[in-house]
Amino acid sequence: MKKYSFVLKPMFFIFNLLFASWLVIKIENIQPSDVSKKKSLFVKEDIKVENSNFAKTHFENIYSDYKTGIVDSATFDRELRNFLEVESHSRTGSK
Amino acid sequence: MEPFYFSKFESRRPYKPIPDNKYRTLLFQFTGIVSIALGFAYLNWRWRHSLNPDAMWFAILLASAETLSFLSTILVVINFWSNKDAEKTPPLHFLSEIEETFGRPDRPVKIDVFIATYNEDVELVRYSIVDAKKLNYPFADVKIKIYILDDGRRDGRDSAKQNMKKVAEEEGVGYLIREHNEGYKAGNLKNALENTEGDLFAILDADTRPFPNFLVNTIGYFRKRDVAWVQTPQWFYDTTPAQKLSYVINNKLKNLGAENKVIANVIDFLFGKITFNEDIFGNDPRLFYEAILRKRNFYNAAFCCGAGSIHRREAVMSLAIRDFALQIKKLEAYLAGKKRNKTEIKNERKALLLKQEIIPFKFHASEDIYTSMMLHGDTLNRWQSIQHPDVECRMLSTQDLDSWIKQHERYAAGSLDIAFKDNPVFMKGLSLGQKICYFNTIWSYFAPVWLLVFLLSPMIFFFTLSLPIKAYSFDFFKYFLPFQIMNTITITLGCWGIQTKRGDQYYVSSFWFMLMALFSVIKGEKVKFNVTPKDKVLALNKNFKHILPHLVIIALSLCGIVYNLIIISMGSHPSVSGFAANTFWCLLNMIDLSVMIRAAYWTPDSTLEQSISK
Numbered sequence: 001m002k003k004y005s006f007v008l009k010p011m012f013f014i015f016n017l018l019f020a021s022w023l024v025i026k027i028e029n030i031q032p033s034d035v036s037k038k039k040s041l042f043v044k045e046d047i048k049v050e051n052s053n054f055a056k057t058h059f060e061n062i063y064s065d066y067k068t069g070i071v072d073s074a075t076f077d078r079e080l081r082n083f084l085e086v087e088s089h090s091r092t093g094s095k
Numbered sequence: 096m097e098p099f100y101f102s103k104f105e106s107r108r109p110y111k112p113i114p115d116n117k118y119r120t121l122l123f124q125f126t127g128i129v130s131i132a133l134g135f136a137y138l139n140w141r142w143r144h145s146l147n148p149d150a151m152w153f154a155i156l157l158a159s160a161e162t163l164s165f166l167s168t169i170l171v172v173i174n175f176w177s178n179k180d181a182e183k184t185p186p187l188h189f190l191s192e193i194e195e196t197f198g199r200p201d202r203p204v205k206i207d208v209f210i211a212t213y214n215e216d217v218e219l220v221r222y223s224i225v226d227a228k229k230l231n232y233p234f235a236d237v238k239i240k241i242y243i244l245d246d247g248r249r250d251g252r253d254s255a256k257q258n259m260k261k262v263a264e265e266e267g268v269g270y271l272i273r274e275h276n277e278g279y280k281a282g283n284l285k286n287a288l289e290n291t292e293g294d295l296f297a298i299l300d301a302d303t304r305p306f307p308n309f310l311v312n313t314i315g316y317f318r319k320r321d322v323a324w325v326q327t328p329q330w331f332y333d334t335t336p337a338q339k340l341s342y343v344i345n346n347k348l349k350n351l352g353a354e355n356k357v358i359a360n361v362i363d364f365l366f367g368k369i370t371f372n373e374d375i376f377g378n379d380p381r382l383f384y385e386a387i388l389r390k391r392n393f394y395n396a397a398f399c400c401g402a403g404s405i406h407r408r409e410a411v412m413s414l415a416i417r418d419f420a421l422q423i424k425k426l427e428a429y430l431a432g433k434k435r436n437k438t439e440i441k442n443e444r445k446a447l448l449l450k451q452e453i454i455p456f457k458f459h460a461s462e463d464i465y466t467s468m469m470l471h472g473d474t475l476n477r478w479q480s481i482q483h484p485d486v487e488c489r490m491l492s493t494q495d496l497d498s499w500i501k502q503h504e505r506y507a508a509g510s511l512d513i514a515f516k517d518n519p520v521f522m523k524g525l526s527l528g529q530k531i532c533y534f535n536t537i538w539s540y541f542a543p544v545w546l547l548v549f550l551l552s553p554m555i556f557f558f559t560l561s562l563p564i565k566a567y568s569f570d571f572f573k574y575f576l577p578f579q580i581m582n583t584i585t586i587t588l589g590c591w592g593i594q595t596k597r598g599d600q601y602y603v604s605s606f607w608f609m610l611m612a613l614f615s616v617i618k619g620e621k622v623k624f625n626v627t628p629k630d631k632v633l634a635l636n637k638n639f640k641h642i643l644p645h646l647v648i649i650a651l652s653l654c655g656i657v658y659n660l661i662i663i664s665m666g667s668h669p670s671v672s673g674f675a676a677n678t679f680w681c682l683l684n685m686i687d688l689s690v691m692i693r694a695a696y697w698t699p700d701s702t703l704e705q706s707i708s709k
Binding site for chain 1 (some may be wrong): 121124128129131132133135136144213565566568569570573574577
């Protein structure tokens with residue numbers, strides 16, 4: 001086993017790079033509306049909007065963020081697409 | 096011996112180096128990589144999504160400053176990547192242990208100790224001589240010779256000057272002078288090497304007082320035949336001690352004639368652990384020697400810092416001879432290009448041989464780092480350097496702001512001068528790690544460029560009401576906070592066990608003189624070799640010019656905050672969140688800048704014994 005100990009450091013380095021990349025991607029996908037309305041910021045399943053009341057509030061949040069200049073048009077467009085996608089999934093019952 | 100201001104600090108003992116820990120190193124590497132990744136994500140967002148089109152010049156200015164600053168973060172992570180202390184070995188005895196004798200009869204090694212001086216009080220130098228005379232060595236036949244290298248020519252010829260030669264004679268040590276000051280300290284050392292014969296030599300400054308085991312603990316490293324020099328940490332034992340809050344307040348009350356022991360006791364009871372005024376001039380170099388330089392052992396890139404170092408004569412002389420030969424070669428190539436005949440070339444070469452000197456240490460204001468770079472880049476010998484972790488000598492720090500700034504201005508200008516004239520990045524012979532480490536040192540002196548932007552940004556906002564980013568939105572915090580938090584964790588791990596607060600404050604507070612140093616080098620001005628005063632010098636009037644930019648920035652910041660508060664109270668401020676964020680940055684900046692202002696007006700406390708000595 002000692003013979004292969006030289007691979008530990010490169011593996012650790014690669015793991016660090018992969019973890020750092022994963023973390024960056026996850027952070028990029030966090031939306032303002034995710035905060036405080038999800039069990040965890042990193043669990044994908046929680047993106048699903050639970051009920052229509054919540055969906056309405058969520059939509060209002062996105063719109064008010066855009067209106068007050070907190071998010072730009074590109075972010076607004078992306079969030080709107082995400083929202084509509086999740087909405088259509090929740091209506092058809094698929095994930 | 097004559098008592099000096101530092102006599103009351105004689106009982107201070109140096110710190111012990113932080114033991115290496117491989118798990119901490121691994122954790123540092125992990126957080127370092129994550130920190131860099133988060134930094135890239137943040138800057139990607141800054142450049143692609145956050146620039147405010149309504150104030151594009153301001154947006155690009157700040158984003159550029161942040162990008163330059165981020166490069167420093169990457170360089171620091173690389174610098175701190177790993178620790179590799181050299182193996183300690185017992186002191187050596189014979190010449191054959193450090194070099195090939197090539198059939199010559201073996202003999203005990205010869206060690207010289209050089210004490211370089213220029214204009215310091217001769218009685219202060221006497222302290223260094225007395226301590227150097229107490230140096231231990233386990234082998235009686237190993238000759239340790241001490242020499243005073245007096246560049247001030249204080250040999251009694253000028254009655255207006257103190258007599259250094261007399262002190263050297265009284266103490267029974269060698270005394271060497273020269274008739275000019277060419278090459279400053281490097282020239283002084285060159286003169287010493289021409290007149291001595293030690294195989295190894297230690298360099299001490301006038302105020303450097305070695306501990307008895309200085310040589311015992313360091314000479315053994317030279318068994319490795321490629322070790323060119325060993326640098327020990329410089330430890331200033333006269334930095335201002337910490338004072339309890341109760342003591343500081345009671346002292347103020349005393350000045351007002353309202354001293355009250357009850358108040359002092361109550362403050363002591365409530366805030367007993369809070370202390371002030373420790374190392375007021377930010378002189379403690381532990382962060383530099385223990386974190387930055389020690390970790391460069393990993394890349395064989397720890398450079399020499401002069402005082403407290405031990406050198407192999409063969410290394411510096413081989414460098415000098417190589418340079419000498421290069422000069423001859425250059426001349427020959429030049430003459431051949433001019434189509435001169437063989438006799439002419441021979442004559443010119445002969446003339447140069449007589450004129451050209453052999454220069455072991457580079458004649459430069461930063462001769463230490465420059466010579467180190469040249470030795471590291473010597474492909475023929477592949478010299479190694481060692482940063483020894485333990486403190487082996489004590490030194491005096493600058494005692495007023497003007498001297499402190501002159502000293503650090505020389506470091507900055509010297510390093511920048513090397514960057515413009517002989518940049519290590521393009522130097523052949525240096526490894527990638529060495530190039531990065533030297534570049535890191537040089538890059539740190541470009542810091543005023545981005546520091547100035549960071550200091551001025553809040554003011555630009557206060558008076559133009561333009562934000563450099565579109566909005567302090569969720570996106571800003573989601574990118575910025577993880578990066579900042581991870582960066583702080585990384586630096587904490589990298590500097591484990593070492594106080595960085597004062598260093599951070601002086602890093603910001605030094606922006607002005609470093610900017611001036613940068614301008615002077617860009618203008619092509621010759622870097623002056625200012626000898627650092629080792630005595631107590633109090634020149635409060637001189638200090639004002641150093642803190643004027645700080646005072647202007649603080650005053651403008653306060654005006655800006657008041658102006659914005661008025662606009663907010665009228666209900667017409669375009670970005671209250673922008674005001675909050677900029678006020679926060681502004682306050683942090685003011686705290687950092689105030690450190691130098693306080694240092695400028697610092698006077699020693701006559702009742703220092705009441706404070707806490709550390």
